[in-house]
Amino acid sequence: xxxxxxxxxxxxxxxxxxxxxxxxxxxxxxxxxxxxxxxxxxxxxxxxxxxxxxxxxxxxxxxxxxxxxxxxxxxxxxxxxxxxxxxxxxxxxxxxxxxxxxxxxxxxxxxxxxxxxxxxxxxxxxxxxxxxxxxxxxxxxxxxxxxxxxxxxxxxxxxxxxxxxxxxxxxxxxxxxxxxxxxxxxxxxxxxxxxxxxxxxxxxxxxxxxxxxxxxxxxxxxxxxxxxxxxxxxxxxxxxxxxxxxxxxxxxxxxxxxxxxxxxxxxxxxxxxxxxxxxxxxxxxxxxxxxxxxxxxxxxxxxxxxxxxxxxxxxxx
DNA sequence: CTTACGGCCTGGGTGC
DNA sequence: TGCACCCAGGCCGTAA
Numbered sequence: 245x246x247x248x249x250x251x252x253x254x255x256x257x258x259x260x261x262x263x264x265x266x267x268x269x270x271x272x273x274x275x276x277x278x279x280x281x282x283x284x285x286x287x288x289x290x291x292x293x294x295x296x297x298x299x300x301x302x303x304x305x306x307x308x309x310x311x312x313x314x315x316x317x318x319x320x321x322x323x324x325x326x327x328x329x330x331x332x333x334x335x336x337x338x339x340x341x342x343x344x345x346x347x348x349x350x351x352x353x354x355x356x357x358x359x360x361x362x363x364x365x366x367x368x369x370x371x372x373x374x375x376x377x378x379x380x381x382x383x384x385x386x387x388x389x390x391x392x393x394x395x396x397x398x399x400x401x402x403x404x405x406x407x408x409x410x411x412x413x414x415x416x417x418x419x420x421x422x423x424x425x426x427x428x429x430x431x432x433x434x435x436x437x438x439x440x441x442x443x444x445x446x447x448x449x450x451x452x453x454x455x456x457x458x459x460x461x462x463x464x465x466x467x468x469x470x471x472x473x474x475x476x477x478x479x480x481x482x483x484x485x486x487x488x489x490x491x492x493x494x495x496x497x498x499x500x501x502x503x504x505x506x507x508x509x510x511x512x513x514x515x516x517x518x519x520x521x522x523x524x525x526x527x528x529x530x531x532x533x534x535x536x537x538x539x540x541x542x543x544x545x546x547x548x549x550x551x552x553x554x555x556x557x558x559x560x561x
Numbered sequence: 562c563t564t565a566c567g568g569c570c571t572g573g574g575t576g577c
Numbered sequence: 578t579g580c581a582c583c584c585a586g587g588c589c590g591t592a593a
Contacts, residue, residue: 245585276570301586339585340572355572374571376586415564424587431586521566522586 246337247301248398248429249472250483250491254343255298257486258305258368261345266292266363267307273357277338277372279380284333287381288360291331300394300428303343305333331383334390338376344369344486394428398465401427407458410450417453417461418446419520430465433478433500436525438465440499445531446519452534471496499525 246254267288275281288307295306309331335343345366352359358370358379370379382390396405409427413420420426421435430438439446441464444457453461477483477491480501484490494501498508503516507527515528 336587338571338587372571373573374585376571378587413563419564422586523584 245339245431245433245480246341246477246483247431247434248298248469249434249475249493250477250485251298251301251303251337251429252473253477253485253491254337255296255303258303258343258345259296261486262293262305262362262366262368263296264293265366266290267368268361268363271359271361274375275357277357277375277377277379279378279382283381284358284379287331287383288333298429299334299391300397300424301336301431303335303337305335307331307333330387331381332387334378334380334382335370336378338372338374338378340374341370341372341377342484343371344484344488394424395426396428398427398429399469401462403459403462406462407455410458410461411453411455413450415450416446416520417444417448417450418522418524420450421465422520422522429469432522432524433480433497434465434468434472436500437468437498439531440526441468443530445533446524446526447517448534499527501525 267290270285270288272278272281272284278284290310291307292310293305294308295304297304297306335341337343345362345368348361348365348367352369353371355373356369356371357375360368362368370377380390396409398406401409406427410417410420413426415423418435418439421430421438422432436446438461442457442461444453444461450458472478472491472493475491475493475496476485476489478493478497479490480494480497499514502514502525504513506512507514507530510527510529512527512529514525516523516525518524
Protein backbone atom coordinates (compact mmCIF):
# COMPACT_ATOMS: atom_id res chain seq x y z
CA UNK A 245 0.00 0.00 0.00
CA UNK A 246 2.01 2.87 -1.28
CA UNK A 247 2.08 5.89 1.02
CA UNK A 248 4.24 8.97 0.85
CA UNK A 249 7.66 7.24 1.09
CA UNK A 250 6.75 4.58 -1.45
CA UNK A 251 5.36 7.12 -3.92
CA UNK A 252 8.40 9.34 -3.41
CA UNK A 253 10.66 6.35 -4.12
CA UNK A 254 8.70 5.58 -7.23
CA UNK A 255 8.75 9.19 -8.41
CA UNK A 256 12.54 9.35 -7.99
CA UNK A 257 12.91 6.14 -9.95
CA UNK A 258 10.71 7.33 -12.78
CA UNK A 259 12.58 10.61 -12.83
CA UNK A 260 15.70 8.61 -13.67
CA UNK A 261 14.07 6.46 -16.30
CA UNK A 262 11.26 8.23 -18.12
CA UNK A 263 11.91 11.96 -17.69
CA UNK A 264 12.11 13.64 -21.08
CA UNK A 265 10.58 10.70 -22.91
CA UNK A 266 7.74 11.22 -25.31
CA UNK A 267 4.57 9.16 -25.18
CA UNK A 268 3.82 7.71 -28.59
CA UNK A 269 0.63 5.83 -27.93
CA UNK A 270 -1.73 4.68 -25.22
CA UNK A 271 -3.25 1.24 -24.75
CA UNK A 272 -5.85 0.70 -22.07
CA UNK A 273 -7.29 -2.45 -20.55
CA UNK A 274 -9.95 -2.18 -17.88
CA UNK A 275 -10.70 1.49 -17.38
CA UNK A 276 -13.03 1.64 -14.40
CA UNK A 277 -10.29 3.24 -12.29
CA UNK A 278 -9.65 5.99 -14.85
CA UNK A 279 -11.62 9.23 -14.56
CA UNK A 280 -11.96 9.76 -18.30
CA UNK A 281 -10.22 7.09 -20.39
CA UNK A 282 -11.00 8.91 -23.64
CA UNK A 283 -9.11 11.95 -22.40
CA UNK A 284 -5.98 9.83 -21.90
CA UNK A 285 -6.19 8.42 -25.39
CA UNK A 286 -6.79 11.84 -26.88
CA UNK A 287 -4.26 13.94 -25.01
CA UNK A 288 -1.31 11.73 -24.11
CA UNK A 289 0.08 10.69 -27.50
CA UNK A 290 2.79 13.13 -28.51
CA UNK A 291 3.23 14.57 -25.04
CA UNK A 292 6.65 14.72 -23.46
CA UNK A 293 7.11 13.85 -19.79
CA UNK A 294 8.75 17.00 -18.45
CA UNK A 295 8.61 16.30 -14.73
CA UNK A 296 7.71 13.59 -12.27
CA UNK A 297 6.38 14.85 -8.97
CA UNK A 298 4.83 13.39 -5.86
CA UNK A 299 1.77 15.06 -4.44
CA UNK A 300 0.66 13.28 -1.29
CA UNK A 301 0.12 9.71 -2.42
CA UNK A 302 -0.34 10.84 -6.00
CA UNK A 303 2.27 10.78 -8.68
CA UNK A 304 2.12 13.57 -11.21
CA UNK A 305 3.59 13.11 -14.64
CA UNK A 306 3.85 16.65 -16.00
CA UNK A 307 3.26 16.74 -19.72
CA UNK A 308 4.32 19.09 -22.47
CA UNK A 309 2.48 19.26 -25.77
CA UNK A 310 4.51 19.19 -28.97
CA UNK A 311 5.59 22.74 -29.72
CA UNK A 312 6.35 22.32 -33.40
CA UNK A 313 9.18 24.86 -33.63
CA UNK A 314 11.71 22.74 -31.89
CA UNK A 315 11.43 24.43 -28.54
CA UNK A 316 11.90 21.57 -26.19
CA UNK A 317 10.14 22.33 -22.98
CA UNK A 318 12.93 20.77 -20.97
CA UNK A 319 15.80 22.67 -22.48
CA UNK A 320 14.86 26.28 -21.92
CA UNK A 321 13.29 28.15 -19.09
CA UNK A 322 12.11 25.16 -17.15
CA UNK A 323 10.33 27.24 -14.55
CA UNK A 324 8.22 29.27 -16.92
CA UNK A 325 7.39 26.16 -18.86
CA UNK A 326 6.37 24.48 -15.67
CA UNK A 327 3.69 27.10 -15.34
CA UNK A 328 2.49 26.73 -18.88
CA UNK A 329 2.48 22.97 -18.95
CA UNK A 330 -0.18 22.36 -16.37
CA UNK A 331 -1.18 19.21 -18.17
CA UNK A 332 -0.62 16.23 -15.93
CA UNK A 333 -1.30 12.56 -15.62
CA UNK A 334 -2.29 11.83 -12.03
CA UNK A 335 -1.60 8.32 -10.80
CA UNK A 336 -2.74 6.92 -7.47
CA UNK A 337 -1.57 3.38 -6.80
CA UNK A 338 -4.31 2.46 -4.39
CA UNK A 339 -3.15 -0.63 -2.54
CA UNK A 340 -1.91 -2.89 -5.27
CA UNK A 341 -0.89 -0.51 -8.05
CA UNK A 342 2.48 -0.77 -9.77
CA UNK A 343 3.98 1.48 -12.39
CA UNK A 344 7.28 0.90 -14.15
CA UNK A 345 8.86 0.95 -17.58
CA UNK A 346 9.29 -2.34 -19.42
CA UNK A 347 10.73 -3.32 -22.79
CA UNK A 348 7.81 -3.00 -25.18
CA UNK A 349 8.48 -6.52 -26.47
CA UNK A 350 8.11 -8.01 -23.02
CA UNK A 351 4.73 -9.68 -22.48
CA UNK A 352 2.38 -7.74 -20.22
CA UNK A 353 2.05 -8.97 -16.67
CA UNK A 354 -1.36 -9.96 -15.38
CA UNK A 355 -3.61 -7.04 -14.42
CA UNK A 356 -1.83 -4.59 -16.69
CA UNK A 357 -4.45 -1.95 -17.44
CA UNK A 358 -2.56 0.95 -18.99
CA UNK A 359 0.44 0.99 -21.32
CA UNK A 360 2.18 4.12 -22.53
CA UNK A 361 4.54 3.42 -25.40
CA UNK A 362 7.60 5.66 -25.12
CA UNK A 363 9.90 7.00 -27.81
CA UNK A 364 12.80 4.82 -26.66
CA UNK A 365 11.18 1.48 -27.29
CA UNK A 366 9.94 0.96 -23.76
CA UNK A 367 6.46 0.99 -22.33
CA UNK A 368 5.44 2.61 -19.09
CA UNK A 369 2.96 0.12 -17.66
CA UNK A 370 0.40 0.43 -14.92
CA UNK A 371 -0.67 -2.75 -13.17
CA UNK A 372 -3.26 -2.98 -10.45
CA UNK A 373 -4.92 -6.24 -9.46
CA UNK A 374 -7.69 -4.65 -7.41
CA UNK A 375 -7.92 -1.39 -9.25
CA UNK A 376 -8.33 0.60 -6.05
CA UNK A 377 -6.00 3.08 -7.67
CA UNK A 378 -6.91 6.00 -9.84
CA UNK A 379 -5.65 7.58 -13.01
CA UNK A 380 -6.67 10.88 -14.50
CA UNK A 381 -5.57 13.31 -17.15
CA UNK A 382 -6.08 16.81 -15.79
CA UNK A 383 -5.08 20.25 -16.94
CA UNK A 384 -5.64 23.88 -16.11
CA UNK A 385 -8.33 24.76 -13.65
CA UNK A 386 -9.49 21.16 -13.26
CA UNK A 387 -6.00 20.18 -12.15
CA UNK A 388 -5.67 23.08 -9.76
CA UNK A 389 -9.04 22.36 -8.27
CA UNK A 390 -8.12 18.74 -7.74
CA UNK A 391 -4.86 19.57 -6.00
CA UNK A 392 -6.45 22.31 -3.91
CA UNK A 393 -8.39 19.69 -2.01
CA UNK A 394 -5.33 18.33 -0.30
CA UNK A 395 -3.65 19.44 2.90
CA UNK A 396 -0.04 20.23 3.69
CA UNK A 397 2.88 18.01 2.79
CA UNK A 398 4.03 16.43 6.07
CA UNK A 399 7.66 16.99 5.12
CA UNK A 400 7.12 20.69 4.52
CA UNK A 401 4.53 21.73 7.07
CA UNK A 402 5.95 23.75 9.95
CA UNK A 403 5.62 22.56 13.52
CA UNK A 404 3.46 25.57 14.34
CA UNK A 405 1.01 24.89 11.57
CA UNK A 406 0.87 21.17 12.27
CA UNK A 407 0.22 21.74 15.97
CA UNK A 408 -2.45 24.32 15.21
CA UNK A 409 -4.22 22.08 12.72
CA UNK A 410 -4.26 19.07 15.01
CA UNK A 411 -5.22 20.84 18.21
CA UNK A 412 -8.23 22.56 16.72
CA UNK A 413 -9.87 19.30 15.77
CA UNK A 414 -11.90 16.99 17.97
CA UNK A 415 -11.48 13.92 15.79
CA UNK A 416 -9.15 11.13 16.82
CA UNK A 417 -5.56 11.85 16.06
CA UNK A 418 -5.30 8.72 13.95
CA UNK A 419 -8.16 9.95 11.78
CA UNK A 420 -6.47 13.33 11.51
CA UNK A 421 -3.21 11.82 10.31
CA UNK A 422 -5.09 9.84 7.68
CA UNK A 423 -7.12 12.86 6.55
CA UNK A 424 -5.65 13.77 3.16
CA UNK A 425 -7.38 17.13 3.31
CA UNK A 426 -5.43 17.98 6.44
CA UNK A 427 -2.14 16.34 5.61
CA UNK A 428 -1.37 14.70 2.30
CA UNK A 429 0.46 11.40 1.97
CA UNK A 430 0.14 9.67 5.34
CA UNK A 431 -1.47 6.24 5.38
CA UNK A 432 -2.08 3.55 7.96
CA UNK A 433 1.52 2.37 8.31
CA UNK A 434 3.18 5.73 8.90
CA UNK A 435 0.32 6.99 11.04
CA UNK A 436 0.82 4.09 13.45
CA UNK A 437 4.61 4.33 13.33
CA UNK A 438 4.65 8.04 14.13
CA UNK A 439 2.10 7.68 16.92
CA UNK A 440 4.20 4.93 18.47
CA UNK A 441 7.31 7.05 18.26
CA UNK A 442 5.54 10.05 19.76
CA UNK A 443 3.92 7.81 22.43
CA UNK A 444 0.42 8.94 21.60
CA UNK A 445 -2.59 6.64 21.55
CA UNK A 446 -4.35 6.65 18.16
CA UNK A 447 -7.75 7.28 19.76
CA UNK A 448 -6.66 10.47 21.50
CA UNK A 449 -8.58 13.50 20.28
CA UNK A 450 -6.55 16.08 18.42
CA UNK A 451 -7.88 18.82 20.67
CA UNK A 452 -6.78 16.88 23.75
CA UNK A 453 -3.12 16.77 22.79
CA UNK A 454 -0.78 19.15 24.55
CA UNK A 455 1.34 21.44 22.40
CA UNK A 456 4.30 19.35 23.40
CA UNK A 457 2.65 16.13 22.31
CA UNK A 458 1.49 17.57 19.00
CA UNK A 459 4.99 18.89 18.44
CA UNK A 460 6.45 15.48 19.22
CA UNK A 461 4.07 13.93 16.73
CA UNK A 462 5.14 16.38 14.05
CA UNK A 463 8.79 15.53 14.63
CA UNK A 464 8.13 11.79 14.78
CA UNK A 465 6.15 11.84 11.57
CA UNK A 466 8.79 13.79 9.74
CA UNK A 467 11.65 11.67 11.02
CA UNK A 468 9.93 8.43 10.12
CA UNK A 469 8.93 9.55 6.65
CA UNK A 470 12.45 10.72 5.92
CA UNK A 471 13.99 7.47 7.14
CA UNK A 472 11.46 5.47 5.17
CA UNK A 473 12.32 7.37 2.00
CA UNK A 474 16.02 6.67 2.53
CA UNK A 475 15.15 2.99 2.84
CA UNK A 476 13.02 3.17 -0.28
CA UNK A 477 9.71 2.59 1.45
CA UNK A 478 7.98 -0.36 3.05
CA UNK A 479 7.20 -3.51 1.12
CA UNK A 480 4.64 -5.07 3.41
CA UNK A 481 2.38 -6.41 0.71
CA UNK A 482 3.91 -6.15 -2.69
CA UNK A 483 5.28 -2.68 -3.22
CA UNK A 484 8.08 -2.51 -5.75
CA UNK A 485 9.92 0.58 -6.92
CA UNK A 486 10.42 1.64 -10.52
CA UNK A 487 13.32 -0.81 -10.82
CA UNK A 488 11.21 -3.65 -9.50
CA UNK A 489 13.02 -3.70 -6.16
CA UNK A 490 11.27 -3.94 -2.79
CA UNK A 491 11.79 -1.33 -0.08
CA UNK A 492 13.45 -2.03 3.24
CA UNK A 493 11.61 0.09 5.77
CA UNK A 494 9.26 -2.73 6.84
CA UNK A 495 12.21 -4.04 8.85
CA UNK A 496 12.07 -0.88 10.91
CA UNK A 497 8.39 -1.01 11.75
CA UNK A 498 7.84 -0.65 15.48
CA UNK A 499 4.08 -0.94 15.69
CA UNK A 500 2.43 -1.65 12.34
CA UNK A 501 1.70 -5.33 11.85
CA UNK A 502 3.30 -6.30 15.18
CA UNK A 503 0.23 -7.43 17.13
CA UNK A 504 1.25 -9.62 20.05
CA UNK A 505 4.95 -8.91 19.60
CA UNK A 506 6.95 -7.08 22.27
CA UNK A 507 7.15 -3.30 22.13
CA UNK A 508 10.67 -2.23 21.17
CA UNK A 509 10.72 0.23 24.07
CA UNK A 510 9.11 -1.59 26.98
CA UNK A 511 8.45 -5.18 25.93
CA UNK A 512 4.71 -4.97 26.41
CA UNK A 513 2.75 -6.81 23.75
CA UNK A 514 1.69 -4.59 20.91
CA UNK A 515 -2.08 -4.45 20.55
CA UNK A 516 -4.38 -4.00 17.63
CA UNK A 517 -7.68 -2.17 17.71
CA UNK A 518 -9.93 -0.54 15.17
CA UNK A 519 -9.54 3.23 15.31
CA UNK A 520 -10.99 5.51 12.66
CA UNK A 521 -12.16 2.38 10.89
CA UNK A 522 -8.62 1.12 10.42
CA UNK A 523 -6.50 -1.52 12.08
CA UNK A 524 -4.31 0.38 14.49
CA UNK A 525 -1.26 -1.03 16.23
CA UNK A 526 0.05 0.53 19.41
CA UNK A 527 1.77 -0.23 22.68
CA UNK A 528 -0.82 -0.09 25.47
CA UNK A 529 1.87 0.95 27.96
CA UNK A 530 3.79 3.56 25.98
CA UNK A 531 0.62 4.86 24.37
CA UNK A 532 -2.00 4.78 27.15
CA UNK A 533 -5.67 4.67 26.19
CA UNK A 534 -7.38 8.01 26.71
CA UNK A 535 -9.78 8.07 29.64
CA UNK A 536 -13.34 7.16 28.83
CA UNK A 537 -12.47 5.80 25.44
CA UNK A 538 -14.05 2.53 24.45
CA UNK A 539 -11.83 0.81 21.96
CA UNK A 540 -13.30 -1.27 19.23
CA UNK A 541 -11.58 -4.60 19.16
CA UNK A 542 -10.95 -6.35 15.88
CA UNK A 543 -13.28 -9.18 14.95
CA UNK A 544 -16.03 -7.91 17.20
CA UNK A 545 -18.91 -10.08 16.02
CA UNK A 546 -20.21 -12.14 13.20
CA UNK A 547 -21.73 -9.95 10.62
CA UNK A 548 -25.05 -10.18 8.89
CA UNK A 549 -24.23 -11.63 5.54
CA UNK A 550 -26.40 -9.96 2.98
CA UNK A 551 -26.15 -10.23 -0.74
CA UNK A 552 -24.76 -7.01 -2.08
CA UNK A 553 -25.96 -5.12 -5.06
CA UNK A 554 -22.73 -4.72 -6.92
CA UNK A 555 -22.36 -2.06 -9.58
CA UNK A 556 -21.91 1.61 -8.95
CA UNK A 557 -18.67 2.83 -10.31
CA UNK A 558 -16.70 5.97 -9.79
CA UNK A 559 -18.53 8.89 -11.36
CA UNK A 560 -17.24 11.07 -14.11
CA UNK A 561 -15.87 14.34 -12.78
C1' DC B 562 -21.09 22.76 11.36
C1' DT B 563 -18.00 18.53 12.68
C1' DT B 564 -17.35 13.79 13.48
C1' DA B 565 -18.51 8.62 13.38
C1' DC B 566 -19.70 4.74 11.04
C1' DG B 567 -21.06 1.26 7.70
C1' DG B 568 -20.93 -0.12 3.06
C1' DC B 569 -18.85 -0.47 -1.36
C1' DC B 570 -15.30 -1.47 -4.93
C1' DT B 571 -11.57 -5.92 -5.94
C1' DG B 572 -9.03 -10.26 -5.61
C1' DG B 573 -5.07 -12.58 -2.96
C1' DG B 574 -4.50 -15.14 1.00
C1' DT B 575 -6.23 -18.10 4.47
C1' DG B 576 -8.55 -21.61 6.79
C1' DC B 577 -12.01 -24.98 6.95
C1' DT C 578 -9.58 -29.38 -4.52
C1' DG C 579 -13.09 -26.00 -3.49
C1' DC C 580 -15.01 -22.14 -1.50
C1' DA C 581 -16.62 -18.64 1.93
C1' DC C 582 -14.77 -14.92 4.03
C1' DC C 583 -11.52 -11.35 5.67
C1' DC C 584 -9.00 -7.45 4.62
C1' DA C 585 -7.04 -3.30 2.53
C1' DG C 586 -7.68 2.67 1.22
C1' DG C 587 -10.60 6.05 -0.26
C1' DC C 588 -14.93 7.71 -0.79
C1' DC C 589 -19.73 8.44 -0.02
C1' DG C 590 -24.24 8.53 2.27
C1' DT C 591 -26.35 8.85 6.53
C1' DA C 592 -26.80 9.60 11.42
C1' DA C 593 -25.74 11.95 15.65
